[in-house]
Amino acid sequence: KAGVTQTPRYLIKTRGQQVTLSCSPISGHRSVSWYQQTPGQGLQFLFEYFSETQRNKGNFPGRFSGRQFSNSRSEMNVSTLELGDSALYLCASSLGLAGGPVTGELFFGEGSRLTVL
Amino acid sequence: KNEVEQSPQNLTAQEGEFITINCSYSVGISALHWLQQHPGGGIVSLFMLSSGKKKHGRLIATINIQEKHSSLHITASHPRDSAVYICAVRTSGSRLTFGEGTQLTVNP
Numbered sequence: 001k002a003g004v005t006q007t008p009r010y011l012i013k014t015r016g017q018q019v020t021l022s023c024s025p026i027s028g029h030r031s032v033s034w035y036q037q038t039p040g041q042g043l044q045f046l047f048e049y050f051s052e053t054q055r056n057k058g059n060f061p062g063r064f065s066g067r068q069f070s071n072s073r074s075e076m077n078v079s080t081l082e083l084g085d086s087a088l089y090l091c092a093s094s095l096g097l098a099g100g101p102v103t104g105e106l107f108f109g110e111g112s113r114l115t116v117l
Numbered sequence: 118k119n120e121v122e123q124s125p126q127n128l129t130a131q132e133g134e135f136i137t138i139n140c141s142y143s144v145g146i147s148a149l150h151w152l153q154q155h156p157g158g159g160i161v162s163l164f165m166l167s168s169g170k171k172k173h174g175r176l177i178a179t180i181n182i183q184e185k186h187s188s189l190h191i192t193a194s195h196p197r198d199s200a201v202y203i204c205a206v207r208t209s210g211s212r213l214t215f216g217e218g219t220q221l222t223v224n225p
Contacts, residue, residue, distance in 0.1 A: 010199065033213070037158075042216040043203065056212050088158050107159040 002027065004093050006109035014117050018079040019110045023091035025072050031096030031104070033073040034066060037088040037111075048091075049074055050096045078114075086116045120144050123204050123216035130223050138219045140204030143185065150213070151178050151189050152203040158204075163189070186212040194223045 005024040013019050023089075025032050034046040045058040049068035052117055066076040090111045093106035122141045124203070146156040162211050163172050164178040166187065171178050175194075180187040191198055204216040 014126050014213075031167070041215050045215075048212075058212065090158070090160060092160075105165050106151075106152075106162045108162070111158045112157070 004090075004091060004098055004107050004109035006091055006112050009080075009110065009114060010113050010115075012115045012117060013081050015081055015083060017081050018077060019081060019114060020077045021089055021091075023070065023074045023076075023093075023109060025034060025074070025093030026089075026107055028106075029093035029095055029107070030072055031090050031094045032068055032072065033094075033106070034074070034076050035061075035090045035092070036082075038086070041089075081116045083116050086114060088113050120208075120214050121216040123202075123219050125218070125219060125221045126217065130182055130194050130221070132195055132223055132225050134194050134223075136194050136198075136223075138189045138202050138215055140187045140189070142186060142187075142204075142206045144206065144208050144214070146206040146208055148207040149180055149187050150205040150207070151187075152205060154185070154201045155201060156200075163167075163202075174176070178181065191221075193208075196223045196225050198205055199223050209224070 007022045031050045033048040035043050037043045047057045047066050048055050052068045063079045068074045087109045092106040092108045094106050120143050124139045148167045150165050153159045153162050153163050165178045175192045177190040197223050201218045201220050203218045215222045
């Protein structure tokens with residue numbers, strides 16, 4: 001069974017640009033969540049999608065957005081990049097439950113490491 | 118005060134020692150996760166707990182809901198256990214809140 005796939009693994013952008021990261025969950029998993037990890041703030045929750053709907057959102061500005069497609073693949077976008085957006089972006093998939101909180105075990109991808117110059 | 122506190126922040130042990138990492142939280146939760154992160158970034162989920170105790174190989178995780186406390190134990194530690202161990206709690210809906218992590222180094 002293939003794991004969670006994140007692309008690209010590494011990327012370098014300059015301030016003001018925008019970036020799109022992709023996450024393909026484990027087959028059959030309907031929930032995808034995104035996290036940002038920085039040395040200063042640690043791991044922080046960005047948002048979670050289930051069946052193409054955003055179910056929960058962390059405390060990040062509107063420059064951070066995401067979506068989920070009908071095949072459960074998810075993308076996140078960061079517009080008008082700032083130096084502080086340099087981070088490891090991780091996604092995780094889980095089975096998910098319709099109509100209720102996610103209770104399943106999380107399976108993480110290897111992450112996308114973004115550097116903003 | 119952080120909603121999730123881990124201790125210790127750093128831990129160095131000799132191979133074979135019994136290791137305990139603690140996690141305390143201050144909010145109501147629906148589940149608690151223990152995660153392992155190796156250099157390079159990849160995160161592996163070790164346990165998901167909502168009550169009691171779970172065991173997987175040399176790893177044991179316990180949770181006390183009344184005391185809002187969880188522990189991760191590693192028996193017969195090995196250098197390959199060296200990693201960052203992260204406690205995360207699931208609060209309202211699907212939001213996860215993370216501890217700062219415990220850097221474990223096991224020397225041969």
